[in-house]
Amino acid sequence: MDLLSRLLHRDGLMLIIDKPAGVAVHRGPKGGASLEDAFDQLRFGLPRPPALAHRLDKDTSGCLVLGRHRKALERLGRLFKSGRIGKTYWAVVEGAPVGQEGEIDLPLGRLDATRGWWMRPDPLGLPARTSWRVLGGSPDNALTFIEFTPHTGRTHQIRVHAQAMGWPILGDPIYGSGRREDSAPLHLHARAVSVPMQDGKPPVEAVAAPPEHMRAGLARCGWNGEAQP
Template identity: 45%
Template sequence: MTIDILFEDGEALVIDKPGGLPIERPRKGGPALEDHLDSLKLGFQRAPVAVHRLDTDTSGCLLLARNPKALKRFARAFEERQVAKRYLGILDGEPGEEEGTVELALSKISSADKGWRMIPARKGKPSLTHWRVVARRGGRTLVEFTPETGRTHQIRVHAASGIGMALLGDPVYGSGKGAPRTMLHAAGLSVTRGNKPPVEATAPLPPDFAALGFGDG
């Protein structure tokens, strides 16, 4: 597996994380991003460290810090919402509107039979996602999501419970059918860093999106 580098300087790398590759090694074992960190040193002594999280299924822009000082700065940027993120996802259906905003607070629950998941809850953490339709094909819809908050599974829950249709292939918030993975892609990332130019990257749509008729976003 080769991992494409979308942005590189002395502080940061942005990689195009393949869909299906977990950032941290699963308890059951198997491939993980950490298998590739040595090859991403690119001449540096330290291996880079992931600043934020993407779900295992989610492909696209992932920011890695190349030294501890940069990691601290970038982590603060995420906490202070100095990060712009753009996602593309395929809805399992066609919404009646062309765009909208979902504001649903989210809370984590768990059960012995289903494991853990996020649910809309009045006392949950505030969560806000803007969305707009990019293309419609055969009863499915390519949607651009721009989240203002960064909650776990935010876009997946906001699609299912806010827009009213889950992402194609989502086994937790949808039927899990129609695609080999949850069809969500981190298409763009911009992180401010004071007087320096921002870290900016764009990740092209992967082949599995094209296979479903959505080749460009």
């Protein structure tokens, strides 16, 4: 796997790469290939490869932040935990929301301890908050192009929130209708990230182009390949 061609940002503290869809970020309990296996390509002279500062789901593409050494990872960990890192996601969802923007404030808990990290709305769960705005839609209202901004970092947060609102993400094999072998891949993309890594300096920002498998759905919703406002 060539990660050098997917590098979006590099400095002495961190890297930001454009994660491909369909690849797990780290090896799971059942083993198998993962993105971490290729991190040695990204040492750039340091004695050790970078490490994950956060996670993206296997089927989610886009901006992934890596710390280049222990102190950088500690700093990034604090920033993610405190919610200071800005994250923007693009998704194509099934159906059409009522309105053009809003906020989903819906606590999340584990669906079932035997089902791994599957989540569900749970009034006794952990707080979870996501803002959204419509960027486009198909003429028949079958699909909508939405920008999501998560303000908390719960597992599968955007996917569960979208399902709970009645417009699941296209191709979602867990929370949507993408359970058939011939279904579309997950249409969720980590579009941009903003990292205030050093106090007193502008945040580091990176933007990732949407993956090939999302482009037809985005085009149906009016996206013309240019950056959105």
